[in-house]
Amino acid sequence: MAIIANPKTIDLKDVQGMITRGYGKLYETAYFLLKVEDKEKAKEWMKAMIPLIDSADISDHSEKTIHLAFTPEGLAALGMSKENIEGFPVPFREGISTQDRNRILGDWGENDPKKWRWGGHQEGFHILMIFHAKDKESIAAFLQEEKDRLQNSGGCTLMREMRGYLRPDNKEAFGFHDGISQPVIKGSGRPGPENDIIETGEFLLGYKNEHNQFPFSPLLKKEEGNTSLLQDDAAGSGKKDLGHNGTFMVFRQMQQHVDEFWKYMEQNSLNPDGTPNEEAKIKLAAKCVGRWPSGASLVNFPDKDPGGSLENDDFGYADIDPDGLRCPYGSHLRRNNPRDAFRWYDKKQSLKITRRHRIIRRGRTYELPPENGSDKGEIGLHFICFNANIELQFEFIQHAWANNNQMRHLHNDIDVIIGVPDEKNPKANHSGFTIQAEPVNQFIDHWERFVTIRGGEYFFFPSISVINYLTTL
Amino acid sequence: MTKQNAVSLQIPLKPDKVDAVTKLLNTGGNPAMEQTFFSFKKIATVHFARWIVVPASKRLDPSLVYAANIDGDRKQHLKDLIEHLGDDLDQIFQYCQGYPEEGDADAGNRLAFLNKHVIPTQGFYVGAPDRTVVQIHQEAELYDAVRGFVKEHGKDWKSSKDAYIAIKNFLGKDSKWDWAKKAFQPPKVNILGTAFLALLLLVLLPLLIVFIILIHFFYELRAKPFGKTQSEIPLEHLAALKNQEDIIYQNQLSQVFELKGGLRKLGLKFFLWATSWGARNTFVTGQLMGTPTIHFARWVIIDKGKRFVFFSNFDGSFDEYLGDFVDNNGWGLNTIYGAAKGYPRTFFMFGRGSYRIAEFMGWGRLTQVPTQIWYSAYPWYGLQQIVDRSKLRAELFNSGELSETQIKQMLRRI
Numbered sequence: 001m002a003i004i005a006n007p008k009t010i011d012l013k014d015v016q017g018m019i020t021r022g023y024g025k026l027y028e029t030a031y032f033l034l035k036v037e038d039k040e041k042a043k044e045w046m047k048a049m050i051p052l053i054d055s056a057d058i059s060d061h062s063e064k065t066i067h068l069a070f071t072p073e074g075l076a077a078l079g080m081s082k083e084n085i086e087g088f089p090v091p092f093r094e095g096i097s098t099q100d101r102n103r104i105l106g107d108w109g110e111n112d113p114k115k116w117r118w119g120g121h122q123e124g125f126h127i128l129m130i131f132h133a134k135d136k137e138s139i140a141a142f143l144q145e146e147k148d149r150l151q152n153s154g155g156c157t158l159m160r161e162m163r164g165y166l167r168p169d170n171k172e173a174f175g176f177h178d179g180i181s182q183p184v185i186k187g188s189g190r191p192g193p194e195n196d197i198i199e200t201g202e203f204l205l206g207y208k209n210e211h212n213q214f215p216f217s218p219l220l221k222k223e224e225g226n227t228s229l230l231q232d233d234a235a236g237s238g239k240k241d242l243g244h245n246g247t248f249m250v251f252r253q254m255q256q257h258v259d260e261f262w263k264y265m266e267q268n269s270l271n272p273d274g275t276p277n278e279e280a281k282i283k284l285a286a287k288c289v290g291r292w293p294s295g296a297s298l299v300n301f302p303d304k305d306p307g308g309s310l311e312n313d314d315f316g317y318a319d320i321d322p323d324g325l326r327c328p329y330g331s332h333l334r335r336n337n338p339r340d341a342f343r344w345y346d347k348k349q350s351l352k353i354t355r356r357h358r359i360i361r362r363g364r365t366y367e368l369p370p371e372n373g374s375d376k377g378e379i380g381l382h383f384i385c386f387n388a389n390i391e392l393q394f395e396f397i398q399h400a401w402a403n404n405n406q407m408r409h410l411h412n413d414i415d416v417i418i419g420v421p422d423e424k425n426p427k428a429n430h431s432g433f434t435i436q437a438e439p440v441n442q443f444i445d446h447w448e449r450f451v452t453i454r455g456g457e458y459f460f461f462p463s464i465s466v467i468n469y470l471t472t473l
Numbered sequence: 474m475t476k477q478n479a480v481s482l483q484i485p486l487k488p489d490k491v492d493a494v495t496k497l498l499n500t501g502g503n504p505a506m507e508q509t510f511f512s513f514k515k516i517a518t519v520h521f522a523r524w525i526v527v528p529a530s531k532r533l534d535p536s537l538v539y540a541a542n543i544d545g546d547r548k549q550h551l552k553d554l555i556e557h558l559g560d561d562l563d564q565i566f567q568y569c570q571g572y573p574e575e576g577d578a579d580a581g582n583r584l585a586f587l588n589k590h591v592i593p594t595q596g597f598y599v600g601a602p603d604r605t606v607v608q609i610h611q612e613a614e615l616y617d618a619v620r621g622f623v624k625e626h627g628k629d630w631k632s633s634k635d636a637y638i639a640i641k642n643f644l645g646k647d648s649k650w651d652w653a654k655k656a657f658q659p660p661k662v663n664i665l666g667t668a669f670l671a672l673l674l675l676v677l678l679p680l681l682i683v684f685i686i687l688i689h690f691f692y693e694l695r696a697k698p699f700g701k702t703q704s705e706i707p708l709e710h711l712a713a714l715k716n717q718e719d720i721i722y723q724n725q726l727s728q729v730f731e732l733k734g735g736l737r738k739l740g741l742k743f744f745l746w747a748t749s750w751g752a753r754n755t756f757v758t759g760q761l762m763g764t765p766t767i768h769f770a771r772w773v774i775i776d777k778g779k780r781f782v783f784f785s786n787f788d789g790s791f792d793e794y795l796g797d798f799v800d801n802n803g804w805g806l807n808t809i810y811g812a813a814k815g816y817p818r819t820f821f822m823f824g825r826g827s828y829r830i831a832e833f834m835g836w837g838r839l840t841q842v843p844t845q846i847w848y849s850a851y852p853w854y855g856l857q858q859i860v861d862r863s864k865l866r867a868e869l870f871n872s873g874e875l876s877e878t879q880i881k882q883m884l885r886r887i
Contacts, residue, residue, distance in 0.1 A: 089704040090711065100715035104790065211799075211830050216702045323885055343765060353800050391703075391792050399719070400793045406722065406855035409886045411616065424506070424720060425853055439633040440884050443624040 006197050008189030010056075010204065014245045014463045017054035018067050018130065018362055019203060019386050020188050022166075022179060026065065026132035028139035029164040029364050031251075031382070032146075033118060033125040034156040036077035042127075042155030043078060043471040049129075050471075053464055056188070064142045067130040068467055069249050069459035071095070074126030079473035080224070084242070087218040088460065091390040092248055096120055096458045104399045106420025111453040117253065118160050119457035125159045128251070128459055162253075164364040164382045169309055170295075173256040173365055173379045174285070174417075174450075177295030181313050181337060183358040193314065195339070195351055198358050205243030205388055206234045210356045215388040217243030218460075226472035229465050245463030247386050250359075250394045252456035253366070254418070255380040261285070261450040268444050284444070287435050288416040290333025298327040317341035318350065324436035329408045332417040335401045343408070357396050359385040380454070390458060410434055418451055474657075475544045475605050477520065479594040480551070481773045482539040482587065483527075490568035491526060491535050497564060498524050498845030503717045503725070505848040511565075513848040515557040518544040520606055521769050521786040524565075524846040525727045533776050537569065540784050542769040544605040551587045555580050562587075595781075596745035596772030596809075598752040598761050600856045602660050604863060609851055611652055612862040616887075619644070619865065623887055637880045644869060653870040659758070659863045666754030670747060684740065685822045688811070692737055693822075699815040699839050702831040706838050713843050719790055721852035723768065726785040726794070728840040730813035732778065740822075741781070741812035745772050748809070759860035763801030766794065768849075768856050772809065781813070788855045795827075795834050803827040815839065861886050 012020070036042045046068070054065035070078075072085050072093050085093065094101070097113040097120030107113055113120030131146070133139035143161075150156055172178040184192030187200045187207070201209030205217040219233050220240040230240035262281070265288075269280035282305065286292045291312075292305035299315040302325075317334065318341040321327055327334050337358070342350035362385065368378040387393035401407065402415035405425070413432045414421055421428035435442040462470070486494060500510040501524065513519045522541040529535040543550045554562060562583055566572040571589075573582050601609070622643050623636070630636040644650050674681070703711065718724050732738055752761065761767055766788040774781045787794050798806055807826035811819045817833050819826040827833040851859075868875060868883045875883065 090708065093704075094708070098712075098715075100712075100718060103719045211828070213829060213831065216704050216831050345763075349763075349800075356796075356800070392796065396790075396792060396796075400789055404789070406788070406858050409857075409861055411620070411858055422720075422722065422853075425722070427853065436885065439630055439881075440623050440627040440636045441887060442627060443620065445624075 002194055003191050004194050004197065006184060006186060006189060006191050009187035010185070010189075010200060010207070011245065012057040012188065013055045013060075014465050015056040015204065016067050016246075016461060016464060017056050017060060017065060018132075019247060019360065019461070020056040020185060020190070021054075022182075022362060023065070023132045024166070024170075026063070026134055027166045027168065028131075028133045028136055029166070029382070030131040030139060030143055031160075031162040031164070032127075032129040032131075032150075032158055033123075033160040033162075034127040034129060034150070035124060035159050036074065036126045036156050038155050039077065039079055040155075041153050043473070045150065045153035045155040046078075046467065046471045048149070048153075050464065050468060053467070054132075055464060058189070064131070064133040064138060066146075067461070069128040069130070069461045070470075071126055071128075071457060071459060073124055075460070075470070077126045078470050080470070081222045083222040084218070084220060084224065087221050087242070089216055089218070089248070089390065091395070092458050092460055096250070096252075096456050101395070103423070104395055104403075105453075106398070106403050107453055108420075108423045110449065111420060113453075113456075116453065116455045118455040119251070119253075120455075123159060127156065128249075128457075162366065162382065164366040166364050171293070172363070172381055173258050174261055174289070175258075175293050176285075176289050176291060177293065177309060177311075178363065179361060180291070180295050180311050181333075182360060185360075195316070195355075196313075198355055202356070202358060202388055202393070203360055203386055204245055204247055206231065206241055206245060209388060210352075217241050219243075224473060225469055227469075229469040229472065231465075242462070242466055242469075244466070246466055247388055247461050248390050249459040249461040250383070250385045250387070250390060250456070251459060252383040253380065253454040254383050255378055255452040255454050257448075257450045257452070258379060260448060264448060264450075284435075287328055288331060288433060290327050290331030298331075302326040315339075316347070318347045324408075325438065328433075328435050330410050330413040330415070330434055332402075332415050335404075335407060335415050335419075336397050338401075357393055357401075359387045359393050359397065361385050380451075386461065405431065414447075416447055416450070420449065474603050477599045477602060477604075477769070478543055478546060478550075479597045479769075479771050480539070480541045480543060480547045481592050481594045481771070482537075482590045483592050483773075483775050484537045484539070484566075484586075484590045485570040486526070486535045486537055487568055487570055488529060488534055491528070494537065494565065494568040495526050495845060497568075498526065501846035503844050503847040504721050504723075504852060505846055506721075506852070511558055511561045511846055513541075513558075513850075516543075516550075516553045517606060518550065518553065519848065520544070520609075520850050521725075522846075522848045523725060523727065523784065523844050525782075525842055525844050527729055527775065527780075527782070528842065530731065530780070533779055534570075536775070537565070538773070538775060538782060540771060540773070542599070542771075542786070547591065551584060551591075554587065555583045559583060592773060592775065594771050594773050595742060596748045596752075596770075598748065598756065598767060598770045600759055600761075600766075600768045601859045601863065602753075602757050603657075604659075604859070606850045608657075608863075609854065609859055612859070612866045613851070613854065615644075615650060615653060615866055616858075616862040619869075620887055633877065633880045633884055636884055637875065641869065650870070653866050657863075657871050658867050659860065662757060663754040666750070670750050670754065674747075684736065687736055688740065688822050689820075691735075692733065692811075693819055696818045697815070698818050698832065699836050700817075700832060701839065702835040703838050704835075706835060711838060714791075714838065714841055717843060717847070721849065722855060723786055723788055723849055723852060724790060724794070725844050725847045726783065726787070726791065726837075727842050727844045728783045728837070729775075729842050730781050730783070730810070730840055731815070732774070732781050733812050733814060737812040738778065741809060742774075744808045748772075759857060762805055764794075764797045765857055766797065766855070768859075786849065791837070792834065795837055796830070799827050799830050799833065803833075806833075813840065
């Protein structure tokens with residue numbers, strides 16, 4: 001796949017940096033959930049934060065950054081009127097946990113939001129503050145500074161603090177190189193593989209998307225605040241656009257049951273004499289994930305992990321692996337981004353459709369010390385993604401692809417990593433995984449779930465000028 | 474071979490009984506998993522069925538619409554309803570106009586009443602034609618057995634031929650699968666029928682062009698689209714619909730549209746006829762113009778031509794379903810739904826409209842009504858899986874010896 005130029009057309013100085021950047025050298029992360037206590041003081045505090053927010057522009061490359069995201073309650077707490085909040089898309093207004101969304105996302109049983117640590121309407125929090133810094137020392141100092149500042153300003157209280165990190169080898173907790181395949185935003189100035197350069201409006205409001213339409217964006221209905229800070233609606237309604245250069249963020253805390261994952265892989269790849277087979281174990285796990293631990297694609301390296309660390313993303317399925325013999329249809333990667341081989345469609349139609357359902361992922365690992373008498377701590381992923389339309393991107397991928405037990409010729413397989421069966425399905429406890437093979441497919445059944453959702457919420461991730469605007473309400 | 478048919482009824486309601494009948498029907502459930510009221514499970518020939526309350530409009534009384542997708546013919550189905558669900562029918566009919574008062578109702582009365590309210594189904598699509606409910610369940614059982622056998626013995630086979638022989642032997646030994654020996658082949662595209670439709674459209678092309686131009690000047694330029702996305706619809710309306718969704722593998726969609734008049738109505742009738750023709754002759758292998766998730770769909774003109782309804786039974790969510798259509802043939806949607814008031818403005822009949830996807834989905838939600846009772850005979854089966862399992866059965870039992878390539882293709886689908 002050819003790497004092609006992608007001329008800059010977006011005002012990147014106005015876009016919060018995390019949308020275009022993974023901060024691969026800023027290994028430490030923290031998240032503060034804040035509650036606005038005093039509106040005016042909170043706005044003063046926000047004003048002081050703005051210079052610390054890294055923009056997406058390449059000239060901005062500080063060694064510590066802040067990003068801000070908001071819940072609907074947060075916008076209200078800062079003084080936004082009900083009319084204007086009602087201009088936001090339904091999923092954001094309703095939040096991540098409603099009855100129908102719980103079914104779509106698979107948030108039932110162990111994933112039930114009632115059991116979550118945070119989010120899903122359990123506690124009223126208003127602002128999510130995201131920190132990135134180089135190492136443990138610098139983040140500790142950074143957080144202390146900002147805690148002091150919060151304390152001194154008296155505008156917000158810190159409801160919850162979470163920490164995360166990026167491993168230098170980019171591996172997530174199961175041991176697989178993560179974050180490789182990312183869409184490139186058209187107009188961001190970053191060159192990329194042709195099939196990965198996606199219309200701006202899939203990730204930023206105020207631009208056309210892959211349907212050649214402007215995504216639904218919150219327009220100002222009631223005049224309030226300093227509206228000269230806002231852009232006009234690009235779709236031409238004549239109204240001011242609160243969404244312009246902003247987007248929506250999905251945050252889910254995913255506990256990963258690493259020991260159980262590898263134990264299950266081992267038990268299902270034993271030698272005929274019943275002894276463990278290390279190579280077969282890794283191969284089975286790689287088939288489930290759709291990549292080798294190194295990041296190498298199964299399409300390019302069907303038999304063995306070439307090792308090392310590979311950002312191997314230069315592949316499609318249609319030409320080399322139409323039947324899933326290398327990378328199974330049901331693998332985590334192939335399900336959630338079928339690339340040029342969706343259903344039986346030709347490459348062009350497949351790409352047209354898959355490009356309409358991409359997300360930018362910014363997940364990082366977290367660890368928690370043992371609790372409740374357990375001798376083992378918790379490890380998992382703070383899954384974060386950006387998308388302009390939560391329903392057609394994040395929710396679509398989770399429901400139509402990860403949780404869909406009947407994709408292609410599969411009869412009861414869900415995504416081994418993040419899939420959840422339908423609660424009422426009588427076969428919910430018997431989910432399978434099919435490895436397409438010659439002469440016949442291999443089946444491994446009765447999968448356990450290796451990921452448990454422990455928290456999450458939907459956020460508005462505004463442009464820097466809109467953050468500025470919020471301080472004028 | 475048993476054909477699947479559509480039964481559609483429209484029964485006027487007593488205007489003051491809408492709430493009462495809605496409450497009664499709601500006890501039937503959507504999806505109707507464990508039915509206490511109107512248990513369709515008692516009738517083995519029903520694939521999918523629903524009851525909906527069509528709300529009153531300015532000049533039209535409220536009514537009930539019943540839609541069933543069945544094996545065999547309508548007459549038998551109406552008799553089955555009376556035999557198995559007669560008392561439940563009586564409970565519903567007490568709220569309807571023109572039904573004999575209590576005590577006077579007997580089987581004859583009920584049948585006459587049902588017959589009186591039968592209405593024609595103008596557009597009808599079957600995702601897996603020629604398969605009965607019983608057959609669909611049997612083929613699922615067969616697939617499970619084959620998969621189990623492959624799982625257990627797959628390691629022993631060196632070639633696809635080995636696998637094929639072993640599977641055939643395994644099934645041949647068991648009289649349990651005798652039903653599968655009965656001749657069956659999934660339908661194939663009827664080339665003559667398809668060519669006829671193509672030719673007809675070609676012959677009608679000059680007329681169609683004039684039609685499109687007239688539509689443009691007399692309808693499109695005067696259209697009054699709702700112009701709302703899903704996020705601009707009252708949350709309670711959305712919640713009432715979403716509370717009935719994504720519970721089983723399939724979903725239902727019930728939409729009620731105000732029908733535009735004149736040429737648009739004429740166009741609708743023609744395009745529905747063409748869709749039905751295409752459904753019978755062309756789209757018989759499990760997809761309707763590229764959309765592979767529809768079990769049964771129908772379009773029915775109601776209220777003596779003032780409104781029409783669309784009912785669908787499909788896999789996946791509302792967003793996925795509507796998105797699928799837009800991805801594959803948004804222009805097809807435009808030809809049909811352009812006849813519905815409030816539809817996103819089309820451009821020379823085929824253009825725009827549904828391609829404005831956010832507005833299209835908003836229109837979809839605004840025209841959608843709750844489905845009070847919705848039944849599926851196989852709530853956990855995807856349409857493509859039903860199709861795959863029929864193919865497998867036909868390949869193993871009704872196809873003689875398969876070639877090497879055919880065997881490979883068959884094994885890939887297990």
